[in-house]
Amino acid sequence: VAMIEEVLARRFTHPEWPFPNLLVVDGGKGQVTAAKYAPVPVVGLAKRFEEIIVPEGGGFRVIRLSPSSPALQLVQHIRDEAHRFAKQYHRVLRSVYK
Numbered sequence: 001v002a003m004i005e006e007v008l009a010r011r012f013t014h015p016e017w018p019f020p021n022l023l024v025v026d027g028g029k030g031q032v033t034a035a036k037y038a039p040v041p042v043v044g045l046a047k048r049f050e051e052i053i054v055p056e057g058g059g060f061r062v063i064r065l066s067p068s069s070p071a072l073q074l075v076q077h078i079r080d081e082a083h084r085f086a087k088q089y090h091r092v093l094r095s096v097y098k
Contacts, residue, residue: 004034012039026079028053029060045075 004025012019023038025031028046032053035042044053050072052063065072 002034004031005037008035008038024075024078026082032060045079050076 008023011017019040021040023035023040023042025035025042025044026047027044028048028051029044032042032044032055035044036055042055045051046053049064050067052065052072052075054061054063
């Protein structure tokens with residue numbers, strides 16, 4: 001969770017980068033809570049049941065979409081692409097610092 005806060009702090013201190021309209025975090029309520037100070041709306045995708053977690057008031061709204069829903073498939077694709085990017089970056093770092 002602290003890593004999410006660190007990543008977001010670094011991301012949003014670059015004035016040359018435009019802010020996104022929405023921040024999608026990989027995870028559930030804990031990860032969404034860690035990202036709550038982002039200056040943009042935040043949602044999470046909890047993997048266990050593929051639920052979309054939306055902060056609402058002091059709690060959360062859980063959205064469960066059909067597995068065939070194009071909206072859910074889009075969010076899953078975004079998550080999977082972020083995983084692919086992170087794994088590739090990690091491989092590059094490992095090869096450089098062997």
